[in-house]
Amino acid sequence: MTLGEKIKKARLGKNFTQEYLAEVLNVSQKTYSNFENDKTKPDFHQVEDIAKALEISVLDFLSGDSITVNQNNNEIAVAQNYAPITLSEKLIEQYEQRLKDKDTEIEFLKQLLGKK
Secondary structure, X not given: OOHHHHHHHHHHHOOOOHHHHHHHHOOOHHHXXXXXXXXXXXXXXXXXXXXXXXXXXXXXXXXXXXXXXXXXXXXXXOOOOOOOOOOOHHHHHHHHHHHHHXXXXXXXXXXXXXXX
16 A cells, blocks of 8 residues: 555544645645645655544554554554564664754754754
8 A cells, every 4th residue: 555545544534534634734626636646655754744634643644554543543454465564673663763863964954054
């Protein structure tokens, strides 16, 4: 299942419109539609915002063929071939390091912008 298909299934599971999620992401409805149709890929921060709005883990979007939608405090599987996701400690450490590196890069860029 593609990222666009997962986003669409999750959106439909929450009964949200494309217009609503486009507004949440501060993009046009056409841009959002392109995400669902796999014509363009959302940035990682947009995937995070979509996941937050749909109450879904970012990891569900980025791995496997399954999505778990949190609806009325009940978890509902919204995909075929649901498989639980397990992450190794090493993978978690690598992810955390990438986040730290990005934070450092952001601080550096903020300093550059402040000096202008």
